[in-house]
Amino acid sequence: MSLAHALLTALVERPCCGAELTDRFNRSIGYFWPATHQQIYRELATMKASGWIEPLPIETGRGRKRAYKASPAGLSELKRWVGELQAPRPVRDELMVRLRAAAILGPTALTTGVEARLAAHRATLAHYLALEEKDFSDPDTTRKQRLRHLILRAGIESEAHWIDFCERALALLDE
Structure with missing residues (x-):
């Protein structure tokens, strides 16, 4: 895009x-x-x-x-x-490489970075949920509004995924 x-x-x-x-x-x-x-x-x-x-x-x-x-x-x-066809984009996230390196190196200071990322994802999720409450509480909406809501839901679900991922990563890093 x-x-x-x-x-x-x-x-x-x-x-x-x-x-x-x-x-x-x-x-x-x-x-x-x-x-x-x-x-x-x-x-x-x-x-x-x-x-x-x-x-x-x-x-x-x-x-x-x-x-x-x-x-x-x-x-x-x-x-x-x-209307153009689009192939799915590959995941390219530095955290994945850092976690892989931490697996090899043993305990590192990565926990601090993951905690900061977790806090950022939680803040973004809270913001998205507030937008959803404010802008999409009416179930009788137009196609345009439902598509906009779908986009917001994708953001909400993505943030929820990253929160879960970061929490699991922290649990493993703390072992």
Whole structure:
């Protein structure tokens, strides 16, 4: 996946300026496809040059910001990309290598790192559960909302998995 496709998705949902896009991105897509403010602005420039987005007319008044929307070419690209086949990504996690090394070396200071990671996963899970409670408590929702909820559930289940994994790793490291 590319950042451009993530940004196109956000702009199809709602045209906006770069600052608003960055804020919206960080509160949704950014949970599973993080990007910095600079990366987003660079990608917007590339997307504009490619014809995937087009600027909206600038509003008059102070603090005017350039807003963008997906162009017909951008919509076409997004539809093409969504339909593209994708192979599962292999796991590439440094913790797995560190655990393997700890298995060979014997006791190490890895416990501290795993405890920190466990705390981070617990905090993220709490955040995701709060989002679920706030945004998805109504069972009668649209397809769009159910798909968004499915994405959030994937994050919740992933965090729960990592919490369980870290707890089991700590138990083994403490042996």
